[in-house]
Amino acid sequence: MKNNSQSIFIKKDILIRLVEAFFSDDFIKNTASIPFKMRPKDAEVPYRCCIYKEREIIKDRIIADLGFAVEDLNESEKLEDFALLALNREKNIDNPLTVIEAACKGCVPSRVYVTDLCQGCVARACEKTCKFGAITIEGGRSYIDGSKCKNCGMCIQACPYNAIVRLIVPCEQACPIGAISKDENGTAVIDFEKCIFCGKCVAACPFGAVNEKSQIIDVLKNIKNGKKVIAMFAPAIAGQFPGSIYQLKAAMIKAGFYDVFEVALGADITSKNEALEFEERMKNNKPFMTTSCCAGYNSLVKKHLPEIKEFVSETKTPLFYTAEIVKEKYPDSITVFISPCVAKRIEVAENDNIDFVLNADELGAIFIGRKIEILSMEDSSFEKESSKQGRNYGVTGGVVQAVSCLLPDNLNVKPCMIDGINKDNIKKLKKYAQDKNCPEGNLIEVMCCEDGCIGGNSTISNPQTAKRLINKLLSESKDLK
Amino acid sequence: MESIEVKICSGTTCFVMGSTYLNELYEIIPQLYGDKVTVKPSLCLGQCSSSDKHSKAPYVKIDDEYVSQATIEKVLDVLKKKVEQV
Ligand code: FES
Numbered sequence: 254m255k256n257n258s259q260s261i262f263i264k265k266d267i268l269i270r271l272v273e274a275f276f277s278d279d280f281i282k283n284t285a286s287i288p289f290k291m292r293p294k295d296a297e298v299p300y301r302c303c304i305y306k307e308r309e310i311i312k313d314r315i316i317a318d319l320g321f322a323v324e325d326l327n328e329s330e331k332l333e334d335f336a337l338l339a340l341n342r343e344k345n346i347d348n349p350l351t352v353i354e355a356a357c358k359g360c361v362p363s364r365v366y367v368t369d370l371c372q373g374c375v376a377r378a379c380e381k382t383c384k385f386g387a388i389t390i391e392g393g394r395s396y397i398d399g400s401k402c403k404n405c406g407m408c409i410q411a412c413p414y415n416a417i418v419r420l421i422v423p424c425e426q427a428c429p430i431g432a433i434s435k436d437e438n439g440t441a442v443i444d445f446e447k448c449i450f451c452g453k454c455v456a457a458c459p460f461g462a463v464n465e466k467s468q469i470i471d472v473l474k475n476i477k478n479g480k481k482v483i484a485m486f487a488p489a490i491a492g493q494f495p496g497s498i499y500q501l502k503a504a505m506i507k508a509g510f511y512d513v514f515e516v517a518l519g520a521d522i523t524s525k526n527e528a529l530e531f532e533e534r535m536k537n538n539k540p541f542m543t544t545s546c547c548a549g550y551n552s553l554v555k556k557h558l559p560e561i562k563e564f565v566s567e568t569k570t571p572l573f574y575t576a577e578i579v580k581e582k583y584p585d586s587i588t589v590f591i592s593p594c595v596a597k598r599i600e601v602a603e604n605d606n607i608d609f610v611l612n613a614d615e616l617g618a619i620f621i622g623r624k625i626e627i628l629s630m631e632d633s634s635f636e637k638e639s640s641k642q643g644r645n646y647g648v649t650g651g652v653v654q655a656v657s658c659l660l661p662d663n664l665n666v667k668p669c670m671i672d673g674i675n676k677d678n679i680k681k682l683k684k685y686a687q688d689k690n691c692p693e694g695n696l697i698e699v700m701c702c703e704d705g706c707i708g709g710n711s712t713i714s715n716p717q718t719a720k721r722l723i724n725k726l727l728s729e730s731k732d733l734k
Numbered sequence: 735m736e737s738i739e740v741k742i743c744s745g746t747t748c749f750v751m752g753s754t755y756l757n758e759l760y761e762i763i764p765q766l767y768g769d770k771v772t773v774k775p776s777l778c779l780g781q782c783s784s785s786d787k788h789s790k791a792p793y794v795k796i797d798d799e800y801v802s803q804a805t806i807e808k809v810l811d812v813l814k815k816k817v818e819q820v
């Protein structure tokens with residue numbers, strides 16, 4: 254089940270404890286004691302070989318939640334030291350992902366494997382088909398010499414009993430651009446030159462080994478120090494918590510945010526600008542235009558698909574416009590984007606108007622840690638209501654619907670969607686760019702995550718629930734036109 | 735005969751800890767038990783408040799019994815036993 258595995262559960266549990274520690278009388282000491290509280294002496298050891306290993310992994314997760322990379326850690330470094338460093342830093346920008354080696358080790362590197370189904374048959378198709386001489390028959394069974402095997406998979410196809418299988422590595426499988434792979438020690442390493450921060454590996458890893466480096470302490474510190482901390486929540490966030498967005502706003506204010514904005518507000522500006530831009534491009538006989546609000550897609554274009562750049566809308570993202578509005582109203586504020594995915598961390602790092610990112614999980618942990626019950630909050634209104642279309646940006650199809658509704662009737666718009674960036678869809682996009690033609694339509698919405706932002710790696714809700722909550726909000730919202 | 739009542743918590747803690755992934759129960763339970771069992775969402779069931787208790791969310795209440803770290807399978811198991819007892 255996506256975004257609801259046990260490893261994600263533990264990640265949330267740790268975040269909540271970290272929030273509680275932050276607001277306790279001794280943050281440093283209470284942070285350091287989290288692994289011992291979660292796995293006390295004599296506790297059962299649910300997942301790993303021993304209690305020390307479990308505590309070590311919990312410690313590593315806390316380090317990531319404190320905002321640090323876990324790779325190349327020196328074992329002697331203490332949690333106390335990291336907690337102190339987190340408290341004292343000003344900014345926290347760096348690659349937003351980190352791999353916990355000890356957790357990653359639980360999973361074997363990708364390889365071809367002979368199962369018990371092997372009959373040791375006479376045909377020995379596997380042995381014959383292997384070009385590298387990696388297969389021999391030993392003890393009446395096929396045996397693969399790992400040092401010779403090149404992972405080509407010919408034997409898998411040759412075996413008449415389907416006895417040979419490829420063990421997959423979920424993160425490698427999930428990554429659409431081959432940026433993560435196990436190194437010779439069996440630890441997944443992310444190539445940050447290639448990585449588009451789509452977060453698919455974070456959601457895919459059954460061991461929860463790929464972690465976002467959190468900025469939660471940075472946000473809480475600014476709140477505690479009485480700074481004007483402003484939250485801007487993505488449209489998809491409306492589907493991530495119980496209650497209405499008006500109760501959600503009230504809950505955020507109770508958690509210490511000074512004011513709260515919908516990013517749907519900026520989405521309304523994006524829709525208007527993108528509609529104008531589309532009209533202009535069509536007048537100039539351009540074959541098609543793709544949307545530009547998805548951070549994962551923007552990274553993909555930059556790093557792997559430069560040929561499609563000329564077809565990508567130059568309109569800014571909803572977050573960009575929202576942050577402008579916020580900074581104009583509160584020039585001395587600290588701005589925090591509430592995000593459904595990891596990719597936005599990159600966009601935020603490049604935008605001076607936005608200081609920090611919290612994902613939905615992290616905001617949820619703050620509510621729980623501060624004992625804030627959203628459903629018991631009174632409604633708190635927004636200065637300006639966003640439109641129905643803007644509020645639907647986080648659901649696949651929402652962006653093209655919003656843009657299309659603003660276009661003049663005589664313009665022949667044919668919207669279509671790329672619902673999720675995967676290897677096949679990347680090929681499709683490449684082809685559109687090469688052919689300078691997209692047979693499926695002329696206004697292409699590209700969403701990195703399936704279902705749109707409500708399918709983001711950092712979401713809380715089952716996408717159906719998110720859709721239902723958002724639809725309820727839409728039914729009460731005004732039209733953009 | 736009184737019907738058995740299943741309450742799926744949608745308080746903040748349970749919601750954040752994954753109670754929306756139990757939503758299929760709203761369909762499965764009526765299919766299995768018709769009107770012998772009612773299933774509905776509930777405000778915070780009051781189980782999550784004391785320290786450490788959040789880590790056992792999401793909670794589901796079946797009559798007066800609480801299921802912690804509820805999963806669809808767990809809930810159906812407990813429910814089956816209850817129905818058989820009646
Ligand atoms: S939120 Fe479910 S028991 Fe409190």
